[in-house]
Amino acid sequence: xxxxxxxxxxxxxxxxxxxxxxxxxxxxxxxxxxxxxxxxxxxxxxxxxxxxxxxxxxxxxxxxxxxxxxxxxxxxxxxxxxxxxxxxxxxxxxxxxxxxxxxxxxxxxxxxxxxxxxxxxxxxxxxxxxxxxxxxxxxxxxxxxxxxxxxxxxxxxxxxxxxxxxxxxxxxxxxxxxxxxxxxxxxxxxxxxxxxxxxxxxxxxxxxxxxxxxxxxxxxxxxxxxxxxxxxxxxxxxxxxxxxxxxxxxxxxxxxxxxxxxxxxxxxxxxxxxxxxxxxxxxxxxxxxxxxxxxxxxxxxxxxxxxxxxxxxxxxxxxxxxxxxxxxxxxxxxxxxxxxxxxxxxxxxxxxxxxxxxxxxxxxxxxxxxxxxxxxxxxxxxxxxxxxxxxxxxxxxxxxxxxxxxxxxxxxxxxxxxxxxxxx
Amino acid sequence: xxxxxxxxxxxxxxxxxxxxxxxxxxxxxxxxxxxxxxxxxxxxxxxxxxxxxxxxxxxxxxxxxxxxxxxxxxxxxxxxxxxxxxxxxxxxxxxxxxxxxxxxxxxxxxxxxxxxxxxxxxxxxxxxxxxxxxxxxxxxxxxxxxxxxxxxxxxxxxxxxxxxxxxxxxxxxxxxxxxxxxxxxxxxxxxxxxxxxxxxxxxxxxxxxxxxxxxxxxxxxxxxxxxxxxxxxxxxxxxxxxxxxxxxxxxxxxxxxxxx
Numbered sequence: 001x002x003x004x005x006x007x008x009x010x011x012x013x014x015x016x017x018x019x020x021x022x023x024x025x026x027x028x029x030x031x032x033x034x035x036x037x038x039x040x041x042x043x044x045x046x047x048x049x050x051x052x053x054x055x056x057x058x059x060x061x062x063x064x065x066x067x068x069x070x071x072x073x074x075x076x077x078x079x080x081x082x083x084x085x086x087x088x089x090x091x092x093x094x095x096x097x098x099x100x101x102x103x104x105x106x107x108x109x110x111x112x113x114x115x116x117x118x119x120x121x122x123x124x125x126x127x128x129x130x131x132x133x134x135x136x137x138x139x140x141x142x143x144x145x146x147x148x149x150x151x152x153x154x155x156x157x158x159x160x161x162x163x164x165x166x167x168x169x170x171x172x173x174x175x176x177x178x179x180x181x182x183x184x185x186x187x188x189x190x191x192x193x194x195x196x197x198x199x200x201x202x203x204x205x206x207x208x209x210x211x212x213x214x215x216x217x218x219x220x221x222x223x224x225x226x227x228x229x230x231x232x233x234x235x236x237x238x239x240x241x242x243x244x245x246x247x248x249x250x251x252x253x254x255x256x257x258x259x260x261x262x263x264x265x266x267x268x269x270x271x272x273x274x275x276x277x278x279x280x281x282x283x284x285x286x287x288x289x290x291x292x293x294x295x296x297x298x299x300x301x302x303x304x305x306x307x308x309x310x311x312x313x314x315x316x317x318x319x320x321x322x323x324x325x326x327x328x329x330x331x332x333x334x335x336x337x338x339x340x341x342x343x344x345x346x347x348x349x350x351x352x353x354x355x356x357x358x359x360x361x362x363x364x365x366x367x368x369x370x371x372x373x374x375x376x377x378x379x380x381x382x383x384x385x386x387x388x389x390x391x392x393x394x395x396x397x398x399x400x401x402x403x404x405x406x407x408x409x410x411x412x413x414x415x416x417x418x419x420x421x422x423x424x
Numbered sequence: 425x426x427x428x429x430x431x432x433x434x435x436x437x438x439x440x441x442x443x444x445x446x447x448x449x450x451x452x453x454x455x456x457x458x459x460x461x462x463x464x465x466x467x468x469x470x471x472x473x474x475x476x477x478x479x480x481x482x483x484x485x486x487x488x489x490x491x492x493x494x495x496x497x498x499x500x501x502x503x504x505x506x507x508x509x510x511x512x513x514x515x516x517x518x519x520x521x522x523x524x525x526x527x528x529x530x531x532x533x534x535x536x537x538x539x540x541x542x543x544x545x546x547x548x549x550x551x552x553x554x555x556x557x558x559x560x561x562x563x564x565x566x567x568x569x570x571x572x573x574x575x576x577x578x579x580x581x582x583x584x585x586x587x588x589x590x591x592x593x594x595x596x597x598x599x600x601x602x603x604x605x606x607x608x609x610x611x612x613x614x615x616x617x618x619x620x621x622x623x624x625x626x627x628x629x630x631x632x633x634x635x636x637x638x639x640x641x642x643x644x645x646x647x648x649x650x651x652x653x654x655x656x657x658x659x660x661x662x663x664x665x666x667x668x669x670x671x672x673x674x675x676x677x678x679x680x681x682x683x684x
Contacts (some may be wrong), residue, residue: 112655
C-alpha cells in the first residue's frame with residue numbers, strides 16, 4: 001500500500017514536473033473529446049427535431065385508413081376511403097387521443113401567366129383538412145406566415161411558403177387543381193390562395209397544398225367519406241401500446257368496418273425518413289468513430305512521445321532496483337492522470353460549446369431551402385444534451401490514455417537496462 | 425244567295441285545307457330520313473364507320489409545347505374495338521410498345537426488358553409526354569353504353585356541316601363526365617370533340633383535320649389533341665399509311681408477344 005502511494009506521488013510529481021508536455025497532451029485529449037461530444041449532440045439533435053417535425057406537421061402520431069388505400073398509397077385512390085369517419089372517431093374517444101379526418105388525393109396544379117410569371121403545372125398531393133379538428137392533431141394553423149388559416153367550406157387554399165416562392169404565387173393568386181372524383185370523373189377545382197405556411201418541416205413548405213374538407217367532400221363526391229383519420233398522442237407514448245389501445249377501441253365497430261381498417265404509426269407513415277434516419281445513423285456512427293479515431297490518434301501520439309522520451313528514465317528506475325510492475329504502474333498512473341486532466345477539460349469544453357448549440361443551434365437555412373437532405377428541419381440545427389455520450393467520452397479519455405501508454409512502457413521494460421539508459 | 429255563296433266558299437276552303445294536309449304529310453314522309461335521325465343513331469352510325477375488323481397503320485405523333493416540338497413515329501395493329509398494339513419506331517423510343525386488350529393496358533420498355541400493367545393513377549399519365557393519356561386510349565368504347573346523348577343545334581366545323589351531340593355520362597367507368605362531339609353529316613366521322621370536367625371546365629379538345637376513306641369506311645388521318653388547361657400544348661397524330669382487313673396473327677395482342 002505504501003509503495004502504491006509512493007508510485008502515485010511519483011506519477012503526480014512527474015505530471016507536474018513536465019508541465020508543457022502534460023498541457024499539450026491534455027489539450028490534445030480535450031479537443032478530441034469536445035469534438036466527439038459536439039458532433040454527437042448535433043447529429044442526435046437533428047434526428048430528434050426531425051422526428052418531432054415529421055409527427056407534428058406531416059404524418060401525425062398514428063393514422064387510420066382503409067387497408068386498400070394504404071396498400072396503394074402512392075396512387076391515393078379515393079375509392080378506398082372510410083365511409084363513416086364519425087363512427088370511427090366516436091369509437092376512438094375512450095383512448096383520449098385527438099383525431100382529425102383528412103382526404104389526401106393526387107392533383108395537378110395549374111398556373112397561368114398573370115398573376116404567375118409563366119404558365120406551368122405540377123403534380124402534387126393535395127390534403128383536405130377540417131380547419132377546426134385538424135388543429136388538435138397538427139400545428140399548421142400556428143405556422144401561417146402570411147394570410148390566414150383555412151375556413152370551412154370556402155374555395156380557398158393554403159400552400160407551403162417555399163412552394164409559393166417557387167411558382168411565383170402570392171396571397172390572392174388563383175390556382176386550378178385537376179384531379180379525379182371518388183368515382184373517377186375528371187374534376188377541376190378553382191381556388192384562391194388565402195394563406196402561406198412556413199413550418200419547421202421542409203416537406204410541408206416545399207409541397208404542402210391544403211383545402212377545406214367540406215369543399216373537397218362536395219367536389220370529389222365523397223359523401224362524407226375521408227381517406228384517413230389522423231391521431232395525436234403524447235410523443236413519449238409507446239407505439240405498440242397506443243396501437244393496441246386504438247385497435248381495442250376499433251374492435252367495438254361493426255366487423256365489416258373494423259376488418260378493413262389499418263392502423264399505421266408514424267414510423268410506418270414516415271418510412272422514407274425512418275429508413276433514411278437508420279441509414280444516417282450508420283453514417284453517424286462512422287462519423288463519430290472517425291472523430292474518436294482522430295482523438296485516439298492524437299492521444300496515442302502524445303502519450304507515445306511522452307513515454308519514449310523517458311525510456312532512459314525507465315532504465316534508471318530499473319537500475320535503482322524498482323520492479324517492472326512498479327515502473328509500469330507508475331507510468332500508467334501518470335498516463336491516467338494526463339487522461340483525467342484532458343478528459344475533464346474536454347468535457348468542460350464540449351459542454352460549454354454545446355450550451356449555445358442547444359439554445360440557438362446553427363442556421364443551415366441557406367442549405368436546407370434548396371436541397372432535400374431528408375431531414376425534417378428547415379434551417380436551425382440544434383444540439384441535444386446526450387449525457388450518456390458525455391460520460392462515455394470522459395471515461396474513454398482516461399482509459400484510452402492508460403491503454404496507449406501501456407505499449408511503449410512494455411517495450412521499454414523489455415529492453416536491457418544499459419540499452420534503456422543509452423536510448424536516444 | 426248568301427247561303428249559296430257561303431257554301432261555295434266553305435267547300436273551297438275545306439278542299440284547300442285537305443290539300444295542304446296531304447302535301448304536308450307527303451313532304452314530311454319524304455324528309456323524315458334526313459331530319460329525324462336522332463343522336464343515338466348518329467353515334468351508332470359513326471361508331472360503325474370507325475370500327476373495323478382489323479387494321480395496320482403507320483404514323484407519327486408530333487408533340488408541341490413551350491419547349492419546342494418533338495416527333496415520334498409508330499406502327500400500329502388493331503383488331504375490333506378492344507385490341508390494339510402500338511410499337512414506336514423513332515430512334516429515342518424504338519421498341520417501346522403499348523398493348524391494349526379488352527380490360528388492360530400494358531407497356532413494354534426494351535431497355536428494362538420489363539412489362540408494366542397500367543392501373544389506377546398511372547393510367548392518367550401522358551403517352552410519351554403528349555396531350556393524350558393512356559386512359560384516353562381506352563375511352564370511347566361503346567359511347568352509348570356510357571353516355572346519355574342529346575342532339576344540339578347543328579354547327580359548321582372547318583367548313584363542314586356537323587351534328588352537334590351533347591353526351592352526359594351515365595356510367596362511372598368513364599373519365600369525362602361530359603363530352604360534346606361534332607359529327608360530320610356527310611362522312612359520319614368525328615370532326616371535333618370537347619371533353620369537360622365535372623365542374624364544367626373544358627379540359628381537352630380534339631380536332632380532326634384530315635380523313636382516309638378505305639373500303640367504304642372513313643378514318644381520321646390527321647388529328648390534333650389540345651390540353652385546354654395548358655397553353656401552347658398540343659399533340660398531332662398523323663396516319664401516313666393504313667391497310668384494312670389485314671391478317672393479324674392471334675398472338676400479336678398477347679403478353680408473350682409483347683416482349684419480342
